[in-house]
Every structure is written in structure tokens, then in C-alpha cells.
Amino acid sequence: MTLRLHTIIASTRPGRVGPAVGAWFQGVAEAHPAFDARLVDLADFALPVFDEPNHPRSGKYVHDHTKAWSESVAAADAFVFVAPEYNFHPTPALVNALTYLAQEWAYKPAGFVSYGGASGAVRSVDNTKGLLTVLRMVPLLEQVMVPLVGQKVKDGVFQAEEIHETSARAMLDELAKLGGALKPLHAG
Numbered sequence: 282m283t284l285r286l287h288t289i290i291a292s293t294r295p296g297r298v299g300p301a302v303g304a305w306f307q308g309v310a311e312a313h314p315a316f317d318a319r320l321v322d323l324a325d326f327a328l329p330v331f332d333e334p335n336h337p338r339s340g341k342y343v344h345d346h347t348k349a350w351s352e353s354v355a356a357a358d359a360f361v362f363v364a365p366e367y368n369f370h371p372t373p374a375l376v377n378a379l380t381y382l383a384q385e386w387a388y389k390p391a392g393f394v395s396y397g398g399a400s401g402a403v404r405s406v407d408n409t410k411g412l413l414t415v416l417r418m419v420p421l422l423e424q425v426m427v428p429l430v431g432q433k434v435k436d437g438v439f440q441a442e443e444i445h446e447t448s449a450r451a452m453l454d455e456l457a458k459l460g461g462a463l464k465p466l467h468a469g
């Protein structure tokens with residue numbers, strides 16, 4: 282069974298390093314036999330601060346930006362968030378994008394490639410996991426952590442180390458296992 286993996290770049294600010302880290306991880310994901318791997322840039326969806334009148338559980342969306350985002354998320358069987366830490370928390374863009382939808386996220390596993398300063402963004406990942414479980418996602422233990430990301434992006438290219446490659450493959454193996462097991466529970 283081939284699983285559709287969406288790697289979502291979760292920072293949207295001008296000058297961000299998210300695309301460099303995301304491009305590296307996408308290469309690793311494409312080499313994994315379990316996945317049809319796609320790179321998704323949250324910035325492309327230009328989601329405003331949540332502006333739907335109905336609860337996302339209803340699936341009744343009035344805005345085209347929500348419908349486009351819903352279609353993208355619904356197509357995936359598993360997610361990896363390429364996510365920096367802002368003030369020990371996830372980016373507002375990621376919280377907003379998660380908030381827009383409900384069923385589209387449910388019963389799908391999610392891993393993180395987290396990056397930031399000294400900590401490798403572990404605090405923000407822990408703070409995001411609670412939100413994921415409310416959306417009925419299954420956050421993984423396995424994770425890629427990138428401390429001091431500013432020193433590892435040169436000319437727009439992320440300089441991955443062996444530990445990043447090894448932990449990325451371990452996370453992908455776990456995503457494949459859970460993604461296959463959970464797929465029968467997906468909506469529609």
C-alpha cells in the first residue's frame with residue numbers, strides 16, 4: 282500500500298528557513314518506499330486568521346481558501362510538520378491551519394522536523410502534540426530535531442548531518458506503520 286505523505290512547511294514569514302529544511306526532508310521522504318511524498322507550503326494557502334462561521338467538524342466551509350486547504354489535507358494519509366519554535370510554541374500559522382479543519386486530520390499520524398535555537402524546538406513540539414490529539418491525530422515519538430538551524434542553512438540549502446538522516450528514516454518507518462494501520466478509519 283502506498284501512503285500519501287504531506288510534509289507541511291509550517292512557517293510563513295518572509296526570510297524563513299522552513300523551505301530549506303523542508304526541501305531536505307522531502308528528499309529523504311521520496312527515497313522511502315512506503316510513500317507518495319508531497320511537499321506542501323502553508324504560505325501557498327494564504328489562510329487568514331480562522332474566519333469560517335461554522336465549527337470545522339461540520340465540514341460546511343464558505344471560503345475558497347478553506348476548501349482548498351481541506352482538499353489538500355484530506356488527500357493525505359500521514360503528515361510531517363517542518364516546524365520552528367516561536368516563543369516555545371508552534372507558529373501561529375500552524376495553529377491556525379490546524380484549527381481550520383477537523384475530519385481531514387483525524388486518525389492520521391504526524392511527525393515533526395523541528396528546528397530552532399539551542400533546544401531544537403522540542404518545547405514547541407510538546408506544546409503542539411496536545412492540539413493534535415484533540416484533532417484525533419496520532420503524534421509520533423520519533424522526531425527530527427535541528428538545534429541552531431541558522432548555522433546549518435547555507436545559501437538557502439540545509440546542511441543535514443548523519444543524526445538528521447538517521448532520525449528522519451526512523452520517523453518515516455514509524456509513519457508508514459501507523460499510516461497503514463489507521464487508513465481504514467479515515468473519513469469518506
Ligand SMILES: Cc1cc2nc3c(=O)[nH]c(=O)nc-3n(C[C@H](O)[C@H](O)[C@H](O)COP(=O)(O)O)c2cc1C
Pocket residue numbers: 292293294296297298299300365366367368369370396397398399400401402430431
Ligand atoms: C517570533 C519568534 C519567536 C522565536 N522564538 C524562539 C524560541 O522560542 N525558541 C527557539 O529556539 N527559537 C526561537 N526563534 C528563533 C527561530 O527558531 C528561528 O528564527 C527560525 O529560523 C524560525 O524559523 P523560520 O525561519 O522558518 O521562521 C524565534 C523566532 C521568532 C521570529
